[in-house]
Amino acid sequence: MPGTAPQQTDLDGMDGGVGLTALLVAAARAIETHRHDSLAQDVYAEHFVRAAPACTSWPVRIEQVPDKDDNPLWGRFARYFGLRTRVLDDFLLQAVGTSVRQVVLLGAGLDTRAFRLDWPADLVVFEIDRAGVLDFKQQVLTGLSAAPRAKRVPVPVDLREDWVTVLTTAGFDPAVPSVWLAEGLLFYLPGPAETYLIDTVDRLTTAGSALAFEAKLEKDLLAYRDSPIYTATREQIGIDLLLLFDTGPRPDSAGDLTAKGWSTSMHTPFDFTRRHGRGPVPEANDALEGNRWLFAHKPRP
Ligand SMILES: C[S@@+](CC[C@H](N)C(=O)[O-])C[C@H]1O[C@@H](n2cnc3c(N)ncnc32)[C@H](O)[C@@H]1O
Numbered sequence: 001m002p003g004t005a006p007q008q009t010d011l012d013g014m015d016g017g018v019g020l021t022a023l024l025v026a027a028a029r030a031i032e033t034h035r036h037d038s039l040a041q042d043v044y045a046e047h048f049v050r051a052a053p054a055c056t057s058w059p060v061r062i063e064q065v066p067d068k069d070d071n072p073l074w075g076r077f078a079r080y081f082g083l084r085t086r087v088l089d090d091f092l093l094q095a096v097g098t099s100v101r102q103v104v105l106l107g108a109g110l111d112t113r114a115f116r117l118d119w120p121a122d123l124v125v126f127e128i129d130r131a132g133v134l135d136f137k138q139q140v141l142t143g144l145s146a147a148p149r150a151k152r153v154p155v156p157v158d159l160r161e162d163w164v165t166v167l168t169t170a171g172f173d174p175a176v177p178s179v180w181l182a183e184g185l186l187f188y189l190p191g192p193a194e195t196y197l198i199d200t201v202d203r204l205t206t207a208g209s210a211l212a213f214e215a216k217l218e219k220d221l222l223a224y225r226d227s228p229i230y231t232a233t234r235e236q237i238g239i240d241l242l243l244l245f246d247t248g249p250r251p252d253s254a255g256d257l258t259a260k261g262w263s264t265s266m267h268t269p270f271d272f273t274r275r276h277g278r279g280p281v282p283e284a285n286d287a288l289e290g291n292r293w294l295f296a297h298k299p300r301p
Pocket residue numbers: 008018019021022025026106107108109110111128129130133157158159160182183184185188189
């Protein structure tokens with residue numbers, strides 16, 4: 001990406017910096033998987049957590065958490081990730097329908113949708129993340145002899161660089177419809193990298209394509225520094241999310257997509273808590289208050 005300086009630490013590994021956040025989401029998915037009222041199932045998630053030296057003391061079942069659902073990190077925050085996983089599983093399967101054959105997971109992390117979801121025949125899942133994350137993921141999946149339910153193409157590249165060439169070289173075809181996902185990603189990227197990403201998704205998609213992403217609308221992220229979620233994440237597992245998030249000005253990506261002719265709808269997570277009858281509900285000093293899930297479709301003529 002021309003003009004954007006790297007701001008993240010530990011660009012290659014899983015054991016620190018932004019790579020560790022992928023493990024946090026995996027631990028949350030493991031916990032969700034084994035809940036009696038589970039919203040999403042990911043049988044691979046706990047294996048990533050167990051394979052990572054940085055997470056030996058992390059729980060993978062809610063029963064392993066002394067204060068269980070009262071724990072802001074492994075209770076409420078993990079449930080948030082469980083709900084997000086379910087909602088975006090549903091989005092992807094619906095958006096793919098019977099005609100789309102390409103899915104692009106941006107900042108895929110330890111997302112195992114290529115292995116978990118019931119995809120149409122011949123579908124290709126491109127997983128973009130940094131090499132260190134994708135290597136670790138591959139190692140664990142190979143150890144489990146996991147078999148993908150779609151053709152899976154890992155695409156190791158940094159999204160602040162020229163990732164388009166790497167993606168198209170890996171086989172992505174801009175001439176046919178595609179479905180894209182940026183789950184838990186955009187707030188780690190500098191604003192210009194997000195703008196570039198949205199412009200690029202628009203440029204690489206034909207009518208009938210779709211995109212979902214997660215955004216944080218707070219004007220001042222630091223205002224939530226002492227929220228129960230951020231405090232627990234910092235104190236219990238040493239991840240200071242506010243140091244990893246990019247705190248520069250954010251573009252209005254939903255507005256940009258609308259201006260480019262996409263139809264968009266924006267929801268709070270709490271909309272889906274109501275729909276599913278479980279999930280996080282609003283609380284005081286809530287780090288999730290500004291979180292939004294955006295669903296966008298590029299209309300057919
Ligand atoms: C919180 S994790 C979310 C992973 C996955 N989307 C999920 O929801 O399970 C954020 C992911 O974004 C990736 N990421 C952050 N910045 C990136 C960048 N500049 N280039 C590529 N990947 C990046 C991280 O490596 C990490 O895997």
